[in-house]
Amino acid sequence: MAVGEDTRSRILDAAIEMMDAGGEASIRVAVIAKKLDIAEPSIYHHFTNRAALVEAAYVEWYWRCLKIQVPMDAIMSLVETKEEYVRAIVKSLTWSYQKDRHAARAVRISVLGAAQRNPQLALAINAINRKFLGSLADSMREAQKRKWISSNRDPLATAYWIHGQILGRVVAEMDAGVVDLEHWDALSFEMVHTILGS
Numbered sequence: 001m002a003v004g005e006d007t008r009s010r011i012l013d014a015a016i017e018m019m020d021a022g023g024e025a026s027i028r029v030a031v032i033a034k035k036l037d038i039a040e041p042s043i044y045h046h047f048t049n050r051a052a053l054v055e056a057a058y059v060e061w062y063w064r065c066l067k068i069q070v071p072m073d074a075i076m077s078l079v080e081t082k083e084e085y086v087r088a089i090v091k092s093l094t095w096s097y098q099k100d101r102h103a104a105r106a107v108r109i110s111v112l113g114a115a116q117r118n119p120q121l122a123l124a125i126n127a128i129n130r131k132f133l134g135s136l137a138d139s140m141r142e143a144q145k146r147k148w149i150s151s152n153r154d155p156l157a158t159a160y161w162i163h164g165q166i167l168g169r170v171v172a173e174m175d176a177g178v179v180d181l182e183h184w185d186a187l188s189f190e191m192v193h194t195i196l197g198s
Contacts, residue, residue, distance in 0.1 A: 008046045010036055015057035016064075020107075024054055024114065059124045062111040065104040066132050072139040082148035085139075086196050090189060096166050097185050102173055109170045133159040149196050158195060165191070 014032045029050055033040045047053035075092070079085045095101070115122040133156070140155035165188055172179035 007036075007038065007042060011043055011046060011053070012057055012060045015053055016061045019054075019057060019061065024058075027054055027057070029053070055118065055121050055124070058111045058114055058121055059128070061107055062125055063128055065107050066128065072135040076139045076142055082143075082146070085143055085148050086193070089192065089196065093162075093166070093189065093192060094185075097169060097181075097188070102170070105167055105170050105173075109167055112167070129160075129163070133163055136162065143196075153195065162192065162195075 011032060014035055015027050018026045018028070018031070027050065029040055029043050033043055043053065047056060075088045076085075079088055096105075111121075111125060115125045136159035137155035140149060140153070140158055143149045144151045144153075144155070169181075169184060169188075172181060172184050
C-alpha cells in the first residue's frame, strides 16, 4: 500500500471510529489530525472538506459491513441441487441474523438514513448495493435457469427485498425484549422458503 493510500485509510479508520462512538457530528478534523500525528492539511489533501471526509467514511463503513458476507457466486459454485441452494441461502441468513451481527446491521441502517439526505452519498451506496445485491440476483437467475425457483419472481427485486428484511430486523432489536427475535427469524425463514418454493 502506498504511503498516501495508507494515510487515507488511517484517516477513514479514525473517522469511522468517531462515527461509531458518537455519530456523524462527532467527526472533528483537528482531533483526527492529532490522533494520527499528522497536519490538518494532510487530511484535506485526501478529502476536499469535512463533508467529503464524512461521505467517504460512510461509504467505507457500509462497504466493510457488506464485504464480509460470502459472495453468492462462490456459493453457487458449491451447490448442485435445489436443496443445497436453499440450504446455502438459509445458512447465509442464519449467519446474518446472529446477535453479534447487530452492529453491522445497525451501521447499514445508519448509513442508509444519512444517504436519504445526501444525494452524493446515495449514489455511492446505490452503487455498492447494485454490486452486492446484483450477485444475489445473479444467483437467483441461475437458480431459475436450473428450475430450482419460480421464474415468476424478479431476481433483483427479490434480492433487494431479502436485504431489506435483514436490515428490518434492527427495528425489532432496537426495542429489546419486546419482540421475540426467534419468532422473527422463524417468520423470516418461512417467507424466504416461500419465495424459494421450498
